[in-house]
Amino acid sequence: MTAPTLILPERSRAVASDLRAAIGAHKVKDDYSTRTAYAVDASIYRMEPKAVVLVESEEDIAATVRYAVARGIPLTPRAAGTNLTGSAIGSGIILDVSRLNRVLELNREERWARVQPGIVLAELNKELGRHGLLFGPDPSSGDMCKLGGMLANNSSGPHTLRYGAVKDNVQALRVCLQSGDWLDAKAYGLDDSRCTDLLKAHRPLHDLRSLLQDHAALIAQKRPTVSKNSCGYNLFGLADGLARGCFDLPKLFVGSEGTLGLFSEATIRLVEKPRATLTALIHFHRLEDVGDAVPKLLELSPSALEVMDANTLNLIGRAKHGIPGDAAATLLVELDGDAIGNDLRAQAERMINISRRYRLTSDPVIAFDPEQREQLWKARKALYPTLYRFDPKKKPINFVDDVVVPADRISELIRYLEEFFAGQRVPVAIFGHIGNGNAHIIPLLDVNDHDDFQKMVQGYHEIHQTVLGRFGGSICGEHGDGRVRAEYVKTMFGQELYDLFVRVKQSFDPTGVLNPGIKISDRPFTDHIDHVRLSKSCATCAKCNAVCPVYDVFQSEDMSSRGWFEIVTDKNYSYLNSKRVVEACLNCKSCRTACPAGVDVSQLILDRRAENPNKMAGAIFRFHAQTARFEQFLKFLARYQSIWDRPLIRRLLDHLTKPFMHRLAETARLSPQLVLPRLARRHLRDRYPELIPQAGAAARSPVAYFHGCAANYFDDGVGDAVIAVLRKHGVEPALPPQRCSGTPIETYGHRALAKEGARVNLVSMAGYDKVVTGCASCTLMLKDYPTLFAGEPEQAAAQALAKRVTHISEFVAQSPVKPAMAGSQSAKCKVAYHSSCHLRAAGVTKEPRAILAGLPGVDYVEMPDADRCAGGAGTYLVKDFDTSQRIVERKRRAVEQSGADVVATSCPACMIQLRTGLQGAAEVKHVAQLIQEAYEAADRS
Ligand SMILES: Cc1cc2nc3c(=O)[nH]c(=O)nc-3n(C[C@H](O)[C@H](O)[C@H](O)COP(=O)(O)OP(=O)(O)OC[C@H]3O[C@@H](n4cnc5c(N)ncnc54)[C@H](O)[C@@H]3O)c2cc1C
Ligand code: SF4
Ligand code: SF4
Numbered sequence: 003m004t005a006p007t008l009i010l011p012e013r014s015r016a017v018a019s020d021l022r023a024a025i026g027a028h029k030v031k032d033d034y035s036t037r038t039a040y041a042v043d044a045s046i047y048r049m050e051p052k053a054v055v056l057v058e059s060e061e062d063i064a065a066t067v068r069y070a071v072a073r074g075i076p077l078t079p080r081a082a083g084t085n086l087t088g089s090a091i092g093s094g095i096i097l098d099v100s101r102l103n104r105v106l107e108l109n110r111e112e113r114w115a116r117v118q119p120g121i122v123l124a125e126l127n128k129e130l131g132r133h134g135l136l137f138g139p140d141p142s143s144g145d146m147c148k149l150g151g152m153l154a155n156n157s158s159g160p161h162t163l164r165y166g167a168v169k170d171n172v173q174a175l176r177v178c179l180q181s182g183d184w185l186d187a188k189a190y191g192l193d194d195s196r197c198t199d200l201l202k203a204h205r206p207l208h209d210l211r212s213l214l215q216d217h218a219a220l221i222a223q224k225r226p227t228v229s230k231n232s233c234g235y236n237l238f239g240l241a242d243g244l245a246r247g248c249f250d251l252p253k254l255f256v257g258s259e260g261t262l263g264l265f266s267e268a269t270i271r272l273v274e275k276p277r278a279t280l281t282a283l284i285h286f287h288r289l290e291d292v293g294d295a296v297p298k299l300l301e302l303s304p305s306a307l308e309v310m311d312a313n314t315l316n317l318i319g320r321a322k323h324g325i326p327g328d329a330a331a332t333l334l335v336e337l338d339g340d341a342i343g344n345d346l347r348a349q350a351e352r353m354i355n356i357s358r359r360y361r362l363t364s365d366p367v368i369a370f371d372p373e374q375r376e377q378l379w380k381a382r383k384a385l386y387p388t389l390y391r392f393d394p395k396k397k398p399i400n401f402v403d404d405v406v407v408p409a410d411r412i413s414e415l416i417r418y419l420e421e422f423f424a425g426q427r428v429p430v431a432i433f434g435h436i437g438n439g440n441a442h443i444i445p446l447l448d449v450n451d452h453d454d455f456q457k458m459v460q461g462y463h464e465i466h467q468t469v470l471g472r473f474g475g476s477i478c479g480e481h482g483d484g485r486v487r488a489e490y491v492k493t494m495f496g497q498e499l500y501d502l503f504v505r506v507k508q509s510f511d512p513t514g515v516l517n518p519g520i521k522i523s524d525r526p527f528t529d530h531i532d533h534v535r536l537s538k539s540c541a542t543c544a545k546c547n548a549v550c551p552v553y554d555v556f557q558s559e560d561m562s563s564r565g566w567f568e569i570v571t572d573k574n575y576s577y578l579n580s581k582r583v584v585e586a587c588l589n590c591k592s593c594r595t596a597c598p599a600g601v602d603v604s605q606l607i608l609d610r611r612a613e614n615p616n617k618m619a620g621a622i623f624r625f626h627a628q629t630a631r632f633e634q635f636l637k638f639l640a641r642y643q644s645i646w647d648r649p650l651i652r653r654l655l656d657h658l659t660k661p662f663m664h665r666l667a668e669t670a671r672l673s674p675q676l677v678l679p680r681l682a683r684r685h686l687r688d689r690y691p692e693l694i695p696q697a698g699a700a701a702r703s704p705v706a707y708f709h710g711c712a713a714n715y716f717d718d719g720v721g722d723a724v725i726a727v728l729r730k731h732g733v734e735p736a737l738p739p740q741r742c743s744g745t746p747i748e749t750y751g752h753r754a755l756a757k758e759g760a761r762v763n764l765v766s767m768a769g770y771d772k773v774v775t776g777c778a779s780c781t782l783m784l785k786d787y788p789t790l791f792a793g794e795p796e797q798a799a800a801q802a803l804a805k806r807v808t809h810i811s812e813f814v815a816q817s818p819v820k821p822a823m824a825g826s827q828s829a830k831c832k833v834a835y836h837s838s839c840h841l842r843a844a845g846v847t848k849e850p851r852a853i854l855a856g857l858p859g860v861d862y863v864e865m866p867d868a869d870r871c872a873g874g875a876g877t878y879l880v881k882d883f884d885t886s887q888r889i890v891e892r893k894r895r896a897v898e899q900s901g902a903d904v905v906a907t908s909c910p911a912c913m914i915q916l917r918t919g920l921q922g923a924a925e926v927k928h929v930a931q932l933i934q935e936a937y938e939a940a941d942r943s
Contacts, residue, residue: 017075017095018053024069025062030055031560034579038572039565040080040096044143044542046399046449047088047485048532051078051096056558058101060176060184060266066097067264068182070515078517079260081119081148083559084544085155086386086400087484088530089259089520097264099150100557105129106267113272114173119150119265120557122548128866135272138165141480142383146548153268155482156232156257160306160382163437164338167230167480169239169256171271177255177263179204180511185263187251189243197249206509211249214240217502224499226476228406229438232257233478233487233494234521235503254506259482260517262510276305278339280346281375282353282368285329287361292331293413296436298356299335300409302349306336307437308382311416313423314431317446318388323381326363331416333436334382346370382433387541389431389444390599396446397536398431401458401486401527402465407475409439415473419443422465426457440479449536455528462527466490485530488523540567540601546593551871552586555888561586563593563603570603570610577614584610585667586882588875588889589749591782591843605789611751618665619750626742627759633685636715640681649674666750669882676879677917679910682717686737690725693737706770707735708763708807710780711742712910720910723930724776724810730821730937731814735774738766743783744790745840746876753790760787764799773807776930778838778909779876781809785844809841810930811908815849822940825859833857833932834865834902834924836872836893836916838909846908850929854906857936865900867892874915890919897924906932 018032032053041050052075055066070077076094083090090096103120110133117126123137123144130136140159141147147157153175158167165171174188185204190197201208214221218241225238236253243250255263286292292309299307310318310332315325325332335353339346350368357366369375381388389398407415416432423430423445434441445461447454469475470493477494478487492500507522508514519525535542546563547553553562560569560583569580577584587607594602626632639646646655652674663670686709687694695702705728713721728735741759748756764787767773775781784807787800808816825831835851847869855862873879873889897905897920904925905916916926 017073021053021055021066021069021095024065025055025057029058029062031558033560033582034574035565035569035583036558036560038569038574039560039562040098041091042532042535042542042568043080043083043085043088043090044544045086045088045091045484045486046401046532046536047091047530048535049088049091049093049530051092052094054096054098054558056098056101060178063097063178063264063266064182064184066095067178067180070095071180071182071513074513074515076518077515079150079154079264081150082122082146082544082547084143084147085151085484086403086481087486089155089482089484089517090151092517092519094515098558099266100148102266103148103557108133110135113274114269115272116267116269117149118267119148119153121149123147123149123152124548130272131275134275136275137270138171138273139168140165142385143543146544149268149270150265153256153265154259156236156480158230158435158480160308160336160435162230162435162480163307164303164305165273167232169236169253172252172256172268173271174269175252175255175265176267177265179206179263180513180516184266185251187255189248189250189252192244192247192249207249207251209509210240210254210506211244213502213505214244218244220498220502224495228408228475230406230440230479231476232480232482233476234483234491234499235506237499237502237506257482259484259520261507261521262516276338278346278370279305279375280337280350280368280370281378282335282350282366283378284333284335284357284366285326285363286331286333287328287363289330289413289416291360292333292436293410295333295356295360296412297410299333299353300437302337302353302356304335304437305338306334307435308334309412309416309433309436310334310382310385311420311432313420313429314385314433317392317429317431318381318385324367329363334378384545384598385431385433386442386444387543387545387598389446390539390541392429392446394539395448395451395537396429396454397448398444398541399447399449399458399536400444400481401462402443402445404479404481405441405443405465405469405475405477406479407439407441407469407473409437411473412436412439412441415441415469418468419465422461426461428454428457428461435479438479439475449531450533459528466493470494483521485519485523485525486527488519488521489525489527491521492524534573538571539599540564541599543598545596545598546603549592549596549870551588551590551592551873551889552885554870554892555885566607567601567603570606575610577610586885588871588873588878589745590839590871590875592839592871595839595843608748608751608753611749612753613751615751616666618662620752620755623742623747623750623752623755627755629741633715636681637683637685640683640717643681647678663880667881669884670880671883672880673883675887675918676883677914679712679716679718679914682715686714686721689722690737693725693735695736695738703734703736704771705733705735706738706767706773708740708743708767708773708775708780708784709737710740710775710777713776716910718910718913718928719931720776720928723928723934724774726934727810727814727930727937728774731817731819736770738770740766743780745779745783748790749876757790760790760800761796764796764803767803767806768799771806772813773803774810774813775807776810776908776928778809778841778844779911781807781846782840782844809844809846809849809908811849811853812846814853814933821937823858823936824939824943826935826939827859830859830861831904832861832863832900832902833904833906834863834897834900835868835929836865836905836907836912837869838907838912839871839875841908842869850906850908853929853933857932859936859939860932863900863902865896865902867896872912872915872919874909874911876911879911879915879918886915887919890915894920894923904932
């Protein structure tokens with residue numbers, strides 16, 4: 003059925019058409035999919051915008067601001083949309099800064115950089131890391147959040163203890179004011195003529211300075227006494243500046259949540275990257291001991307000191323994370339080598355001695371190795387979305403999530419909260435930055451249940467009141483006020499100071515269009531709660547966006563994994579109103595691998611495609627299923643490949659096949675740039691007739707080789723390599739009859755056809771102890787057959803097969819046989835590994851790397867972005883060649899950076915894609931081919 007949204011005229015469309023005329027059509031979107039995707043951020047709220055602008059320059063920002071102000075349309079700046087407060091959604095225009103994502107200037111000596119607001123923190127630090135530098139503030143969302151949001155929220159994170167919050171690390175900002183004028187917001191000396199000029203040029207600055215001077219006593223009196231605060235406007239930082247003789251403008255804008263102006267760039271302070279780091283987990287038997295241990299551990303100058311309470315440990319699953327069953331709380335401690343100037347091992351010894359004074363449930367776990375340290379952080383960083391797995395109805399609700407109390411009273415706070423929520427019979431996770439006294443409190447509630455809703459409202463008021471009254475704390479340490487805390491800002495600071503905040507807002511934003519409803523608002527926090535979404539499985543954390551190759555290229559939420567979840571699960575979804583986006587997914591499964599909440603967006607998209615199978619693809623796959631005829635056709639093509647695969651004829655073919663390809667997808671084409679593999683004149687099965695079991699005969703070999711289509715039909719040496727490697731390990735594999743595993747078929751919506759082939763494979767592969775694969779996609783698809791046949795009679799057989807599927811790299815790693823190996827070339831060859839998405843999703847990541855690193859004659863290098871999709875994904879490089887090439891560009895840069903001579907991988911589609919995209923920058927080989935070469939070199943030597 004076609005959803006009404008497609009047919010009904012849209013009243014809001016004038017906004018987008020005006021903006022298109024002002025700044026360019028390709029930067030403005032207002033279709034159903036875009037509005038749906040941008041209606042959420044990582045908060046509990048939902049608001050659908052009228053239009054979204056993807057700005058690409060300062061001119062675009064200023065023009066949009068002027069338009070919004072002139073028309074009185076709410077304007078909400080947005081970066082990654084990972085805030086937990088509802089501050090990046092709005093009912094008017096969303097101005098997305100994601101495409102402004104470059105480092106403009108870096109000064110290594112003076113340790114600063116000029117950076118645009120759309121850059122992801124992890125990407126920024128990757129780039130800075132190459133110069134031995136780091137941007138200190140580190141929200142746990144660092145893989146996905148962007149600098150613009152961090153600035154506007156005054157974000158911080160576990161390492162605030164050492165590096166401070168964003169406000170402590172910003173030198174200057176470029177701010178577009180409500181007038182459309184640009185302000186260079188720095189700390190100006192009060193006697194500096196530039197300051198005088200600014201005060202003359204910008205009335206709001208003049209008013210602000212007067213306000214600070216006139217109310218200095220009130221501001222001093224109301225200053226929060228805890229070590230962190232992001233509530234209200236930072237008049238305290240400005241007052242400090244005045245006391246030092248300067249007008250410290252960044253202090254006003256950092257933490258202003260898009261309500262006073264929009265940033266186009268920031269000059270940020272950088273720190274030296276620590277040379278060595280130690281991470282430790284300490285499991286305490288008694289919560290009270292944690293409070294006692296904290297001041298003692300702080301004497302070691304840790305860079306991070308985090309806590310997770312007993313409930314949190316239960317909720318995330320103790321066994322999964324190796325946390326003892328009787329731990330009442332766990333502390334995560336991090337020490338940096340250069341911070342203390344001492345031997346880290348000596349520091350570790352001191353830490354252990356301190357811990358021994360308390361009843362621990364086990365010895366502290368200490369890690370120096372980056373991978374092990376990452377493992378220790380993993381649960382902590384993904385905590386909030388992981389809680390989404392707990393219950394289908396009760397979801398983690400952020401409404402008292404960010405309180406701050408004096409650090410030495412954190413145990414008392416946790417005890418109070420545990421008792422409070424026990425009284426309400428509400429499960430709760432309490433964790434956070436204990437070194438700063440900043441606790442994240444995440445109760446699990448069903449907001450659609452009347453009682454739970456009342457408990458939320460009660461908790462909101464009681465807990466905030468207790469934090470302020472009993473603990474003298476703050477209601478907001480780092481997440482911002484947004485919609486959720488706006489109602490309570492007045493209570494936190496009192497009417498008088500709140501009035502000053504209002505005056506500041508009115509002065510900078512007299513028409514009230516800049517992010518209305520945020521920070522300064524008396525609307526109850528329960529307005530705009532997204533009751534529908536809070537019954538779904540997605541935490542909207544955007545962790546999947548960080549790995550989604552399509553989002554990486556388009557930087558637009560409607561072209562992203564999180565956005566697609568919203569779209570395909572929306573009540574107004576129809577294939578017609580969302581075809582553009584539903585067909586854009588590669589089915590790379592990177593989102594599924596990354597999602598802490600266990601959501602598989604790619605599967606939801608496949609479900610939707612299955613409702614609208616592509617007719618042309620169906621005809622192709624039905625032909626494909628007629629194995630004998632299809633293979634004859636391929637052999638015919640193989641015979642004449644030397645003719646039709648010439649550049650000129652490929653160009654002609656590209657042209658001639660367009661109408662046909664368009665029926666596959668609007669973007670589909672057979673680009674002449676696509677480096678096609680050589681088609682085999684004799685297929686793999688023809689070359690190894692001795693391995694094909696006789697019909698009706700019992701299996702002779704315990705190992706079957708599921709070669710899939712590519713290894714059978716391409717003359718690329720992969721199938722031969724897998725067989726040769728298995729033989730070296732003493733296995734004569736069988737090649738039972740097989741059909742396409744089904745990945746490409748399902749991608750085009752033909753689930754029934756995919757199942758038809760899968761049934762053949764289930765029967766054919768039964769009776770073998772192991773089913774070895776060489777192709778990443780086949781590996782995953784065979785392992786996923788239980789999902790394909792969920793609830794159907796074949797499910798048990800599918801489960802049995804899934805357990806026996808073994809990728810060739812796993813097989814080699816597990817094999818007791820260790821054949822001799824030697825270097826195949828005189829000089830060492832630099833090899834990097836591209837980790838195919840489907841093999842990662844199948845859980846095979848370490849074995850290929852370990853094998854490559856152990857090959858003689860190979861200098862293994864871990865390349866940047868090894869775990870990112872290369873953009874091939876099955877037939878995507880045919881379905882949307884242009885996007886696939888934009889995706890592979892990042893991989894090409896990574897390969898070049900690594901200096902690798904050879905890129906090894908495990909997927910035929912990746913091999914084609916890499917050969918096309920790398921443009922000769924490195925040779926591309928299958929992991930099995932490199933193993934085979936090492937074995938053969940040993941035979942020769
Ligand atoms: C799993 C998870 C863990 C988190 N952990 C932490 C944590 O440890 N510490 C922490 O502080 N936060 C944390 N957060 C909250 C959030 O990630 C941070 O506040 C982050 O800095 C927001 O960045 P963003 O790019 O997503 O901003 P958005 O959500 O897009 O926007 C946030 C605010 O910035 C404004 N804004 C964005 N760009 C601009 C601009 N160019 N000019 C003016 N205003 C702008 C928006 O209007 C909005 O008010 C976490 C969130 C999640 C989901
Ligand atoms: S699908 Fe998973 S990773 Fe993506 S936003 Fe939802 S919870 Fe986060
Ligand atoms: S499968 Fe890949 S392209 Fe599709 S949503 Fe997930 S990460 Fe994005």
